[in-house]
Amino acid sequence: MVIKDLQLETVVGVTGKLPVNTLPEIAFAGRSNVGKSSLINGLLGRKSFARTSSQPGKTQTLNFYKVNNELYFTDLPGYGYARVSMTLRQKWGKVIEKYLKTSKQLRCIIQLVDIRHEPTKDDVAMFEWINAMGLKTFVVATKADKISRGAVKQQCDMIRKCLKAKADVKIIPFSSVTKQGAEDIWKEITESLAAEAAE
Numbered sequence: 413m414v415i416k417d418l419q420l421e422t423v424v425g426v427t428g429k430l431p432v433n434t435l436p437e438i439a440f441a442g443r444s445n446v447g448k449s450s451l452i453n454g455l456l457g458r459k460s461f462a463r464t465s466s467q468p469g470k471t472q473t474l475n476f477y478k479v480n481n482e483l484y485f486t487d488l489p490g491y492g493y494a495r496v497s498m499t500l501r502q503k504w505g506k507v508i509e510k511y512l513k514t515s516k517q518l519r520c521i522i523q524l525v526d527i528r529h530e531p532t533k534d535d536v537a538m539f540e541w542i543n544a545m546g547l548k549t550f551v552v553a554t555k556a557d558k559i560s561r562g563a564v565k566q567q568c569d570m571i572r573k574c575l576k577a578k579a580d581v582k583i584i585p586f587s588s589v590t591k592q593g594a595e596d597i598w599k600e601i602t603e604s605l606a607a608e609a610a611e
C-alpha cells in the first residue's frame with residue numbers, strides 16, 4: 413500500500429471514551445517491548461511515527477492511526493509490564509478488553525511475539541482469548557534480525573506449537589531493522605479487509 417496520508421487521530425487513556433469509527437480497524441497486540449509500535453512504523457515506512465522506546469511501557473494509551481483515509485491501525489498498550497501498578501494494569505486490561513469486544517470495525521488482531529523466546533503465559537492467554545472471541549488473527553514473530561536465518565523456521569514452529577495455533581493461522585517473521593516480512597503482513601491485512609467487504 414502506498415502511504416499518502418497518516419494521522420494519529422484518537423488517543424484513548426484508561427478512563428477515555430472509545431471512538432466509534434466507520435473505517436476498518438487492524439489492532440496490534442503483544443507484551444510490552446515486543447515491537448508493536450516498531451511494526452506499525454515498519455508497515456507505514458516511517459521511522460518514528462508511532463512512538464517506540466527501549467523501555468517497556470512506552471505506549472500507555474490506545475492510539476488510532478488513520479491510514480490514507482482507508483483504515484486504522486490500533487496500537488495497544490503492551491501487557492505483562494510488571495513495573496506499572498496492578499491497578500493501572502487492570503484498568504488498561506479492561507480498556508483493551510472493552511475495545512476488542514465492542515469495536516464494530518475491528519477486522520483483525522495481529523498478535524506479536526518475540527521470535528527469540530517461547531511465548532509467555534500472557535501471550536498464550538491473549539491468543540486463546542482472541543480465538544475464543546472468534547476474531548480474525550495472525551501472528552508476527554518480531555526481531556527476526558536478532559537470530560540467524562537458519563533458526564527462523566524452527567522458532568516459528570516452536571511458537572505455533574506453544575500458542576496451539578491452527579495450521580491456517582499464519583506466523584510471519586518480521587524485522588523492523590531489515591523490514592523483512594512487511595510485504596507478507598500487508599498481504600494478510602489487505603486480505604482481512606477484502607474478506608469483510610465480500611460478506
Ligand SMILES: Nc1nc2c(ncn2[C@@H]2O[C@H](COP(=O)(O)OP(=O)(O)OP(=O)(O)O)[C@@H](O)[C@H]2O)c(=O)[nH]1
Pocket residue numbers: 442443444445446447448449450451463464465466467468469470471472488489490491554555556557558586587588589
Ligand atoms: N533489532 C530489533 N529491535 C527491535 C525490533 N522491533 C522492535 N525493536 C526494539 O525493541 C524496543 C521496543 O520496541 P517498541 O516498538 O517500542 O515496542 P512496543 O511493543 O510498542 O512496546 P510498548 O509500547 O512498551 O508496549 C525498541 O528498542 C525497538 O527499537 C526488531 O525487529 N529488531
Ligand SMILES: [Mg+2]
Pocket residue numbers: 448449450463464470471487
Ligand atoms: Mg508501543
